[in-house]
Amino acid sequence: MAIDRDLTDPALRGAAVAAAKGTEPFDILIRNATVLDMVTGRERLADIGLVGGLIASVHRPDAAAKAQTEIDATGLHAVPGLIDTHMHIESSMITPAEYSKAAHQRGITTIVWDPHELANVAGLDGMTYALDAARDAPLRILTLAPTCVPSAPGYEVAGGDFDADVIASLLARDDIHGAAELMTMQPLINGEPRVKGIVDAALASGKRICGHARGLSERDLAAFATAGIETDHELSSADDLMARLEAGMTVELRGSHDYLLPDFAKALLSLGHMPQTVTLCTDDVFPDDLLNKGALDHMMRLLMQVDLPVWWVYQAATLNAATRIRRPDLGLIAPGKRADLLLMDDLKTVSSLYVISDGYVIKKPAFDPTVATESPARSTDTGTVHPDDENRPLGDSVKTNLFSPSDFEIAAKGDRARIATLSKPRFPDWGERWVPIHKDVLTLPDDMMRMAIVNRHGQYSPVRVAFMEHWGQWRGAYASTVSHDCHNLTVFGRDSTDMAIAANALRDMDGGSVVVRDGAVIASLALPIAGLISPQSLEQVAAGFAAIRTAMDEVVDWQPPYLVFKALFGASLVCNKGPRLSDVGLVDIFEQRLLERCILETAIDS
C-alpha cells in the first residue's frame, strides 16, 4: 500500500489537538459540508478540519476557524473514502499503479487485494511484484497472502506452490494484511492436510482469513466457518446471503453477478437495517468495465438502483468495511480517524468532485481556486511502464511447445467412443455422449465445441481437450492466458486449426487474449506481465479488451445470464463445484474425479 502516514506520531497528534481546540490552524479546512454520518445515518452541516493524515475536527460551521487551505463544500455531501473489501487487480489487466489512478478518481481509497492470479503464475516472484507495486502505489492497497496456489492441488498445476510454510512466512510480513480467499472448500472440510495446514498457519498468525464459500450451505457452511474462515463473496442467491449472515461471516457483496442484486436488496430490506457484517467488493472487473462503468462506485450505484437506501450502501462501503477489515482508523468522518474522504454533489452518483486520502487532495475540480495542489511527493503519476520497457517484470510466462491442429484433436481407435462431456457454462455438470471416430480422432458433434488447456508454467505436459455441450455455436476460436485460477493457456473453439493459430499467437505475444476466425487473428490483447497484465494505460487496455469482446460477438451468440463472455474466464475454475477442464484433465474435486482423457469406452461397429 501507499505507506500510510503514521497516526501515532506524537507531534501530529499534538498539532491536531491544537487545531481542534482552535489554537493552531488546520492544514485543510472543508467548510459547510453536509456530512453523511455512517454511525447515525443522518446528515448534518459541519466543517471538517484536517491536520496531516488525521481528521482533527468535525464541528458545527465556525467562520472563526483558521486553516492553511480551505475548501468550500457548500452544497456538497461528505462521505468517508470507499473501501473495496475483496478484489483482484489482475482482472483489470492493468498494473497496480494504473489501477490506483482509476480507483482514486472514483473515490476508492482502500482496496483489499488478493494477488492470487500473479501468485498462481509466478509464485513468490509474483508476490514480490505485488508487494512492491502495492507499496509504491498512491492507493492504500492491503495485500493478502493467496492461500490457493494452486486452488486445487493435484487437479491442476500452477506456476507457484504455496504450502503452509510459505503462507506462514508471508503472513509474518507487516505488509501482508491477512490470508486471501480460501477456495479449497471441500479439501478443508474433509481435513485434507495441505489446506488444513494453510488455514492453521493463518489462524496462528492472528490475521484475517478470507473465504470463498461457493455453493456451501447448512452443515458444510458451518464446517467451513468453524475451520476459521471469516468471509465470503460467492453468493448465488438471497438464501446464500442470509445463510452467511447467520453464520457470522463477513459478506463481501459483489457487483459481478448483478442479476442477483434485486434479490439481495429484497432480503436486506426485509431486515429493516443494514447488517454491520455486510461490506462491498468488486472481485473481478474487466478493463473496459472499469473504464466505462467503474469499480466499487459502480457496484454502489447498482445497489441504489435496486432500492437499497443510500446511506446503507455507503455504510457498507465505509464503516462496515473498515470494521471488518480491522482498520479502526478508516471508515468514518470523525476526529482521530485517518483523513480519507470524498465530496460530491449527489450521493446517488457516487461521483466525487474531491477525493482526499491520507490527508492529500488526490482529486479536485479544475475550477476550484481555493485548494493548493497536492504535495509533489504524492504525485499521481504512476510511472506507466512502456510496452517495450527492457525491464518488464514477470515476462516470458508462456512456457509451451509450438501448437499444431492435432494438439486439439482427441485420438481414439475404433468406430465410436462414449465420452464424458462438460455440460453448461458457469454451473457445469457432467454429461455423456457417444461420438463417432473418424481417422483415429473423435468427431466433434455439430452441437458441441472444444475447450483445451495446456500448462504454461514449464510442465510441457500434453494439451487436454474436452467436448462441451450448451456452449453455443462457435464460428472461430478464443485463446487466453487469463484462465482462472492457474492461468494455463486455454483455448475454446470448434475448428482445431483456428485453435492452433490462436494458441501460437498467444505464445508469440507472451500472453494475453486472442480471437481467431477463418484462420486469421481478428483481435488480440497482449498481457506480457505474467500473461495477465498489460503495462499500458487503462484506456489502451480497455480498448484492446473491448476489441476482443466485439470480435467474440462474431464468434459466439451469447445467451445470458449463463452463456456469457465472462464464462470463458471461469471455465477452468477447478476449485468450484462440478466438472472442469484443467491442465491435467477433466476433474471434479467435489467428486474427487480426474480423467486425463474424456474417453470412457470405445466400440467397433459392424
Added chain:
Amino acid sequence: MAIDRDLTDPALRGAAVAAAKGTEPFDILIRNATVLDMVTGRERLADIGLVGGLIASVHRPDAAAKAQTEIDATGLHAVPGLIDTHMHIESSMITPAEYSKAAHQRGITTIVWDPHELANVAGLDGMTYALDAARDAPLRILTLAPTCVPSAPGYEVAGGDFDADVIASLLARDDIHGAAELMTMQPLINGEPRVKGIVDAALASGKRICGHARGLSERDLAAFATAGIETDHELSSADDLMARLEAGMTVELRGSHDYLLPDFAKALLSLGHMPQTVTLCTDDVFPDDLLNKGALDHMMRLLMQVDLPVWWVYQAATLNAATRIRRPDLGLIAPGKRADLLLMDDLKTVSSLYVISDGYVIKKPAFDPTVATESPARSTDTGTVHPDDENRPLGDSVKTNLFSPSDFEIAAKGDRARIATLSKPRFPDWGERWVPIHKDVLTLPDDMMRMAIVNRHGQYSPVRVAFMEHWGQWRGAYASTVSHDCHNLTVFGRDSTDMAIAANALRDMDGGSVVVRDGAVIASLALPIAGLISPQSLEQVAAGFAAIRTAMDEVVDWQPPYLVFKALFGASLVCNKGPRLSDVGLVDIFEQRLLERCILETAIDS
C-alpha cells in the same frame, strides 16, 4: 482473565470441523434453541453444537446429530454471553474471584476491567494483584492499564504514580487489553506533557485507549478524540450521546445514572437502528445493588423498560461490544466463534437458566438431568479469602496519624472569615460565605456541613477541611477509604468529634466505611484489601454495605437525584469539572485553582 482456551489449536479446529460435518460427535449439543441472531435481528430455531471452546455449528434442528452431552433448549432463547465494556470491580467491594461468580450467574461472560482504584491505592502492587486475580478468575476479565494514577497530578496524591513509562511497560504485557479511561481531559487537550506522554505511549502500543469525556462538547470533544481517545461512558444528556456517536467514539452506555436512560432511549429510537458503536457498561455497582439488582443484566432490563427493542439491547451487549473491544471471537452465536452463550426462557428477564462460557457449562438448572457437570478444572469455587487469612493482600493501606476532633476544625484568627465553599453535590460549584470565628476556629453555619480528606498513602499531610452547602442537615458522620479516585481517607459530618471517631475507626479497621452517630459507631464495613475490597462473600459485603446505607439514612435526609448516598463517593473526584476537596486542598483543575485552606480573608469586628 480466565485463560481462554486456544482457538488456534489445529486439533480443536479439526475436531470442530468433523463435528460440524457430522462425522464426529459434538462435545455439547444444544437442541431446538431459539437463537436471537445479533447480525440480522431475527430469531430462528437451531441446534448449536460445541466442541471445546468453539461453537462448531449452528444448524437447523437435526435429530441425527450426535453429541457427548445434550441440552434440550426447546422453548428457550439463545443469546451470546454478555460483555460489560467498562467497569471497576473495586466498586462492588468484593474480590475479582467473587465478582466472577456473580457475573457468571447473571450471564456476563466478559468484562473489561479498569483496576483504577487498586492502582491509585497500591500502584504496581495493585496491578499485580489485579492481573493475578484476573488470570485466576473463571470470568473472562480483560484488564486495562489505568491511565490516571493519580487522576489529577498536582491536585491530589495517590498511592501510585503511573507515568508514560509505566503505561508503556504495562501495555507491552499480553494480559493488558488496552489503556483505561483517560480522565485527565483538560490536561490532555491543553497538551500537558505527562498526560500527553501517556496517551502517546498508548497510541504506540496499538491497543485500545478508553476515555472519560465528562462535559466535553464541540471543539473540546473533537480535540479529545483526535488525541487518540476512542470511548466514553460519561454521558449526562441525550445531546452528549449524539455528540459522541457523531464523533465516532464508542459509547459505553451505563446504568448508574438511570434517570438519563429515557432520554437516551428516545434519541436512539429516533435513529431507527442501534448504532454499531453503542455498547453497554456498568462502570460502578455497589455490592448490595449487584446482589439485589444485578450488573449488566440490570442495565439491560432498565433499557428495555424505557422501550428500546429487546434485540437492540442484546446487540449492544454482545456483537457491538465484541467488535468495539476488538474481540472478533466473541459476541455471536455462530460457527467458529468462542462458545459463550446463554439460554433463557424470557429475553426480557435477562435471566439465564444456562450460562456457557468458553465451552464450559457454568450455570444450569438443578432439574436438568441431561447435562454433565462442568470440568473440575473449571470449578466456580473462587477460593474466597477468609477475613483472618494471614496472607491478606494489599493490607495496611491506611497510613495516617491518629485523629482528634481538632483535625476537623479550621483554625483562624480574628472575628470573621470569608471562605470558599463547595456548593451542591455531584455537579459542584464554588461558593463563598462569611463565617464567624470562635475560639480560633471557624464556626460551621447551621445550613452547612464539613468534608475532610487526609492522605492515607504515607504522606502524613494535614487533614484538609471544606465547608459545603446544599448537602443537607447532617446528624452524624460518615468516613470511608473508598473515595474516588485517590481513595484517601474522607470524612463527612457536622460534628468534629463524630468525625474523629469515624476516622479513627476506619484506621483501626484497616479501611472500609463507617457511620457514627452521637459519638458511637452505628455501622461499619471493613475493606482490608487496599481499603477498597473485602475478602468476604458478596452476600456478606452486600449486607454490610446495606447496613451502612440504612445507617446513613438516619444521618442525612437524601434529596435525589443529586443529594444521594452515591454522591459521597464522587465528592473527591478531582478530575471532573468544578471544585472538589482533595488531600492537598480545595482544587478545580478546569480553573487550575488550588487552595490549601478555604479561608480567603479574615476580619476583626469591633
